[in-house]
Amino acid sequence: MLRLIYILLSIFLFLSCNNKRNKILNLSKDELVRQIARENIVAGGAVGIAGIEPDQWVRYTALKSKSSEQELIDLADHPNNAVKCYAFTALIEMKSKKIFELLLKNITDTGKVTTFYGCIMSSLPVGEFYIQNVLDGRNLGILEKQILDSVVLFNGDSNLVERFNIVETIQIKPAYYDLIKSRAAQYPEYVVALSRYKNPAAKKFISDLLKNPNHSIQYFGLRAVTHYPDKIFFPALNEIAKNNYKTLVEDHSDYLRVLYIALVQYKNQTSRDILAESIQNATGMDSVKKIDLVYGALKVYPDSIYKNLIEYY
Secondary structure (H helix, E strand, C coil), rough: CCHHHHHHHHHHHHHHHHHHHHHHCCCCCCHHHHHHHHHHCCCEEECCCCCCCCHHHHHHHHHHHCCCCCHHHHHCCCCCHHHHHHHHHHHCCCCCCCCCHHHHCCCEEEEEEHHHHHCEEEEEEEHHHHHHHHHHCCCHHHHHHHHHHHHHHHHHHHHHHHHHCHHHCCCHHHHHHHHHHHHCCCHHHCCCCCCCCCCHHHHHHHHHHHCCCCCHHHHHHHHHHHHHCCCCHHHHHHHHHHHHHCCHHHHHHHHHHHHHHHHCCCCCCHHHHHHHHHHHHHCHHHHHHHHHHHHHHHHHHHHHHCCCCCCCC
C-alpha cells in the first residue's frame, strides 16, 4: 500500500512540475524578463543536492528561444543584473559577433550578480561574470585576448588581473613596463608580469617576495622566478625547498608545484638533488603526490640533468 502511495505521489509531483514548466514556457518575453528580474539570480540547469531544474533556468531557456539576437543585445543593457547576464550568456551560446563589444562595454561594471550552479551560490561583479563566461567558452581570438588583457591591466583592477591570470598572458610591450613596475610595489602579482621583461630592476621585487615568510606572498616570487631564473635567486629557492620538505601537498599543492617548476629552470645538479630530497623526505601518499608534481614540472621543462630522477623512485 505504501509503495502505491509513493508511486502515485511521484506521478502527481511530476505532473505538477511539468505543468508549471509548461506555464513558464508559455509566458510572454516581457513577463519572463520581469520574473527573472524579480528572482534576481542566474541559476544553472541543475541546482541543489537533488540537481533539480530551477524555474529561473526554465525562464532563461524560454526567453532565449523567444528572443532575436538584437533583442538579447538590448537586454544586455537591462538595469537588472540577472537579466543582463542571462542575455549575455545566451549571446555566447549563439556565438554572436557582438560578444566582444559587449564584454568591453561591461568590463568595468562592478554591480553584483548572484549565481547558483549545482550546490554553490556566490556573488561576483557583472564585469567578472562577463569575462569568466567568455573565457570559459573560448570565444576570443588571439587579438581579442590581447586587447582584453591590456584593458584589464590599464583598468587597474588587481582582482581581475590575478583572477584571470593576466600577468601570465599579457603581451610584454615596452609601453606597459612603467605601469607594471609601478604597481609591482603594491601588488605582488604584478611582479610576475615584471619578471617576464627579464630586466635587472625586477630582482629586488622578486627577492623581497621570496624572503616573505607568507606562502601566499612567496608564491608570486616563485612564479616570477619561473620567468626570470637568475642565479641570484637560487640560494633562496634552496632554502625555501628545505623549509618545505615536510609540507603536505594536500595543503599547499599550487605553492609546491610552482616551487618545483622554479627549481627545474636552473638545470644543475644542486636543483636535481633538492628535488630528490623533496621526494625522499615525504612519506606515504604525500611522497606519491610530490613525485607527481615534480614529474609535471619536468614534463613541461625537460632537461638531461634530470634524466631518470622520477624513474628512480
